[in-house]
Amino acid sequence: MDLVIARPEGLYCPPGDFYIDPWRPVDRAVITHGHGDHSRPGNQHYLCAEPGAGILRSRLGADINLQTLPYGQTLLHHGVTLSFHPAGHVLGSAQVRLEYQGEVWVASGDYKVEPDGTCAPFEPVRCHTFITESTFGLPIYRWQPQQEIFEQINAWWRDNQAKGKASVLFSYAFGKAQRILHGIDASIGPILAHGAVEPLNRVYREAGVYIPETRYAGDIPRNDPLLRQALIIAPPSAGGSSWMRRFGDYSDAFASGWMRLRGTRRRRGVDRGFVLSDHADWPGLLWAIGQTGAERVMVTHGSVQVLVRYLKEQGLDARGFVTEYGEEDDASTSGEAEA
Amino acid sequence: MKAFAELYLRLDATTSSNAKLQALQDYFTQAPAEDAAWAVYFLSGGRPRQLVPTRLLRELAVRLSDLPEWLFEESYQAVGDLAETFSLLLPESEHSSDAGLAYWVEEQLLPLRGLAPNDLAERLPPLWAQLDRNSLLVCMKLITGSFRVGVSKLLVTRALAQLADLDAKQVAQRLVGYTDLRHSPTPEGYLALIAPPSAEEHAQRGGQPYPFFLAHALQQPVEQFDALLGPVGDWQAEWKWDGIRAQLVKRDGQLWIWSRGEELVTERFPELHAIATCLADGTVLDGEIVVWKPDTRTDAIAVQPFALLQQRIGRKTLGKKLLADAPVALLAYDLLEWQGEDWRNRPQYQRRQQLEQVVGNCAASVLQLSPVLTASDWNDLARQRETSRSLGVEGLMLKARESLYGVGRTKDMGVWWKWKIDPFTVDAVLIYAQRGHGRRASLYSDYTFAVWDAPAGSPERSLVPFAKAYSGLSDAEMRSVDALIRKTTIETFGPVRSVTPSMVFELAFEGIALSKRHKSGIAVRFPRMLRWRQDKPVEEADDLATLQGLLS
Ligand SMILES: [Zn+2]
Ligand SMILES: [Zn+2]
Numbered sequence: 001m002d003l004v005i006a007r008p009e010g011l012y013c014p015p016g017d018f019y020i021d022p023w024r025p026v027d028r029a030v031i032t033h034g035h036g037d038h039s040r041p042g043n044q045h046y047l048c049a050e051p052g053a054g055i056l057r058s059r060l061g062a063d064i065n066l067q068t069l070p071y072g073q074t075l076l077h078h079g080v081t082l083s084f085h086p087a088g089h090v091l092g093s094a095q096v097r098l099e100y101q102g103e104v105w106v107a108s109g110d111y112k113v114e115p116d117g118t119c120a121p122f123e124p125v126r127c128h129t130f131i132t133e134s135t136f137g138l139p140i141y142r143w144q145p146q147q148e149i150f151e152q153i154n155a156w157w158r159d160n161q162a163k164g165k166a167s168v169l170f171s172y173a174f175g176k177a178q179r180i181l182h183g184i185d186a187s188i189g190p191i192l193a194h195g196a197v198e199p200l201n202r203v204y205r206e207a208g209v210y211i212p213e214t215r216y217a218g219d220i221p222r223n224d225p226l227l228r229q230a231l232i233i234a235p236p237s238a239g240g241s242s243w244m245r246r247f248g249d250y251s252d253a254f255a256s257g258w259m260r261l262r263g264t265r266r267r268r269g270v271d272r273g274f275v276l277s278d279h280a281d282w283p284g285l286l287w288a289i290g291q292t293g294a295e296r297v298m299v300t301h302g303s304v305q306v307l308v309r310y311l312k313e314q315g316l317d318a319r320g321f322v323t324e325y326g327e328e329d330d331a332s333t334s335g336e337a338e339a
Numbered sequence: 340m341k342a343f344a345e346l347y348l349r350l351d352a353t354t355s356s357n358a359k360l361q362a363l364q365d366y367f368t369q370a371p372a373e374d375a376a377w378a379v380y381f382l383s384g385g386r387p388r389q390l391v392p393t394r395l396l397r398e399l400a401v402r403l404s405d406l407p408e409w410l411f412e413e414s415y416q417a418v419g420d421l422a423e424t425f426s427l428l429l430p431e432s433e434h435s436s437d438a439g440l441a442y443w444v445e446e447q448l449l450p451l452r453g454l455a456p457n458d459l460a461e462r463l464p465p466l467w468a469q470l471d472r473n474s475l476l477v478c479m480k481l482i483t484g485s486f487r488v489g490v491s492k493l494l495v496t497r498a499l500a501q502l503a504d505l506d507a508k509q510v511a512q513r514l515v516g517y518t519d520l521r522h523s524p525t526p527e528g529y530l531a532l533i534a535p536p537s538a539e540e541h542a543q544r545g546g547q548p549y550p551f552f553l554a555h556a557l558q559q560p561v562e563q564f565d566a567l568l569g570p571v572g573d574w575q576a577e578w579k580w581d582g583i584r585a586q587l588v589k590r591d592g593q594l595w596i597w598s599r600g601e602e603l604v605t606e607r608f609p610e611l612h613a614i615a616t617c618l619a620d621g622t623v624l625d626g627e628i629v630v631w632k633p634d635t636r637t638d639a640i641a642v643q644p645f646a647l648l649q650q651r652i653g654r655k656t657l658g659k660k661l662l663a664d665a666p667v668a669l670l671a672y673d674l675l676e677w678q679g680e681d682w683r684n685r686p687q688y689q690r691r692q693q694l695e696q697v698v699g700n701c702a703a704s705v706l707q708l709s710p711v712l713t714a715s716d717w718n719d720l721a722r723q724r725e726t727s728r729s730l731g732v733e734g735l736m737l738k739a740r741e742s743l744y745g746v747g748r749t750k751d752m753g754v755w756w757k758w759k760i761d762p763f764t765v766d767a768v769l770i771y772a773q774r775g776h777g778r779r780a781s782l783y784s785d786y787t788f789a790v791w792d793a794p795a796g797s798p799e800r801s802l803v804p805f806a807k808a809y810s811g812l813s814d815a816e817m818r819s820v821d822a823l824i825r826k827t828t829i830e831t832f833g834p835v836r837s838v839t840p841s842m843v844f845e846l847a848f849e850g851i852a853l854s855k856r857h858k859s860g861i862a863v864r865f866p867r868m869l870r871w872r873q874d875k876p877v878e879e880a881d882d883l884a885t886l887q888g889l890l891s
Binding site: 138139140142260261262263264265266267269271272273303306309310313 | 418
């Protein structure tokens with residue numbers, strides 16, 4: 001029997017009578033991670049992996065009805081055994097394992113296979129059916145080791161400093177920003193964070209993740225010489241806004257997996273594009289799918305058709321799942337359907 | 340190759356001229372002369388023809404990347420650039436060749452031309468395996484003849500001039516003909532570009548033209564001209580001809596004709612050869628080649644539409660009929676060399692005076708003077724400009740009387756303004772969309788537009804395509820149009836989608852002519868999108884009658 005089906009409200013588990021990452025309000029919502037497209041307000045009950053609680057509360061409100069479960073522990077609900085396993089995507093991100101009458105399904109949410117030190121690394125979970133994302137489901141997407149990207153960012157920052165320019169780095173505020181902060185060389189200079197990034201830094205620090213000292217960018221007066229030494233982390237939406245004017249002469253950059261293509265890099269109109277994603281690249285997707293041992297793969301948001309066709313040709317029973325995920329990585333940079 | 344690939348990426352990554360200039364200087368400072376020679380060649384537009392057929396490259400790439408062909412195709416659709424797709428899909432190389440650009444071009448790439456498919460299949464994979472990903476991208480661009488990067492020749496000129504502490508004009512002069520297919524870049528050639536000036540240099544020019552001085556668009560309202568330009572008397576006003584910009588060089592008893600792309604076009608215009616007999620050696624004229632013959636209606640000799648000239652441009656052989664149908668003349672408007680001396684540093688009015696004498700002393704009817712217009716004030720001139728369309732010209736040129744003859748679009752030695760008449764405009768409906776290339780690869784950014792074939796209210800009218808355009812929208816607008824296209828797609832054929840007509844755009848174009856090749860019977864020049872008329876339903880778009888009305 002199908003342990004997960006697509007319903008207008010979201011991915012639904014019939015025997016357990018709950019939803020995974022629903023996009024419309026429901027009674028029981030199991031949440032894979034705190035990105036806005038996967039965790040939405042308005043549900044009666046929330047369940048998430050324990051390390052994700054802080055994020056969920058900070059984004060959906062301290063008063064949500066939230067139950068948590070440590071990675072690897074099980075919970076029995078209407079005969080369905082449920083457990084969370086690290087997805088390596090952002091702090092608290094989890095794959096959801098469901099077992100019912102000998103059938104095992106795993107819903108991945110979003111995942112990344114390279115460990116990054118800011119969240120528990122991805123753990124493959126054996127299952128019969130694997131529900132995978134496919135954000136970067138084309139073979140053109142292959143990531144360099146993150147350390148190489150951090151070196152590039154360090155070099156760019158140093159170079160700007162030498163020219164007396166501020167370094168404004170756009171990245172998604174939750175997850176990517178903290179991963180960058182965790183990975184770069186903080187001894188280079190002062191680090192400032194946009195108002196959308198700073199609260200999340202706090203949550204990460206409280207969870208025991210090393211995030212170097214950051215200052216709220218709004219506290220620094222315009223034309224303060226400190227700005228010309230600083231790295232400023234801001235969400236993409238800050239680009240082109242009047243908020244940017246305070247930095248005077250600056251160089252800007254964008255950190256995203258989409259930066260892999262020259263076309264999207266140039267359309268962003270920034271000085272530099274750093275190829276850094278919190279999603280699995282093409283080899284990562286195939287590796288993860290292989291590790292589950294699943295014979296059946298349900299593909300959600302991203303290059304659904306491509307990945308389904310490819311997996312079918314590899315002899316798997318693959319199908320697409322229509323979902324409303326995929327807005328988090330700033331869909332406007334890709335132009336491709338990501339929902 | 341690595342250094343050149345890095346330069347390519349730096350140039351590609353920025354839109355700032357200063358950053359580009361810096362990148363060029365960094366490269367040229369460290370590059371050996373033999374590599375720099377080729378870099379100048381590629382950066383200033385030199386492009387050897389495609390070395391390996393695309394089909395073969397695709398087959399090889401599919402095999403090496405170990406992907407099914409459809410997946411390679413999907414990837415290409417997402418990337419939008421074949422060379423880049425190759426560089427992303429071929430297995431990442433463990434090696435990275437330190438050999439320079441010259442070695443790569445001369446020893447590895449150029450010898451590929453004309454090889455049998457089997458030989459290519461054997462030679463290419465080990466060749467690619469020596470390159471890191473960025474070098475591979477550039478290498479593929481060179482192999483497919485699609486190397487293009489956003490630097491102007493002027494910028495390359497400036498970089499070299501600063502490097503060698505030379506006048507940019509001098510470098511530009513030396514660069515003329517550098518990208519000719521017949522000549523292959525050499526270290527000696529590069530060193531000559533940046534060598535200190537010499538006396539013989541001037542004498543050894545042969546048929547070399549001067550770099551063209553280009554005009555800037557003037558878009559302010561005429562009321563501001565007094566404040567902006569000063570009195571009308573400081574300016575030389577002429578018609579802006581709609582022809583082919585050309586330089587006529589007469590030296591050593593010989594005549595050379597160069598087009599603005601610095602292409603030698605002497606053979607294309609045999610009727611102009613008569614000018615050789617009445618110009619003294621050491622004379623260079625700048626002007627416009629136009630079709631010049633009696634008008635069918637008025638019988639007065641006048642300039643004919645560009646469409647007529649265009650018929651000649653594409654042809655390899657010029658038949659008698661074509662020469663009779665579309666005879667050309669040169670309308671001269673500047674004198675760059677006289678009695679073997681470079682006149683570009685003399686003021687416009689002096690050059691003009693001398694030009695009038697030179698043309699006056701030449702009896703060839705195919706050499707005419709582009710007339711100077713006189714006006715009492717700017718408004719007077721504006722009134723004369725209103726007659727442009729009926730005269731078949733694009734508007735006016737304004738040249739400061741005191742200005743020198745600069746290089747390219749420089750402004751430091753005086754300015755030429757083109758004061759064009761407003762373009763034609765129509766409201767048209769988007770019916771097909773195609774993915775863009777390069778920067779716009781993942782967006783539907785190239786559109787085909789249609790107008791109605793009958794007026795509103797006609798019982799069975801349909802949309803006929805008449806123009807393609809791909810520019811003029813902001814990135815944000817383009818994204819929303821792109822989203823609508825995906826939503827309203829009727830059919831997809833390869834990179835093209837047909838859509839349910841729902842979007843109206845105001846299109847502008849410069850010229851309009853009858854055409855048998857187009858379904859609509861009409862061809863327009865330089866169509867472009869002015870704005871998205873979200874206020875207009877498709878029923879209110881223009882019809883063919885509107886276009887035909889513009890034909891007169
Ligand atoms: Zn996510
Ligand atoms: Zn997602």
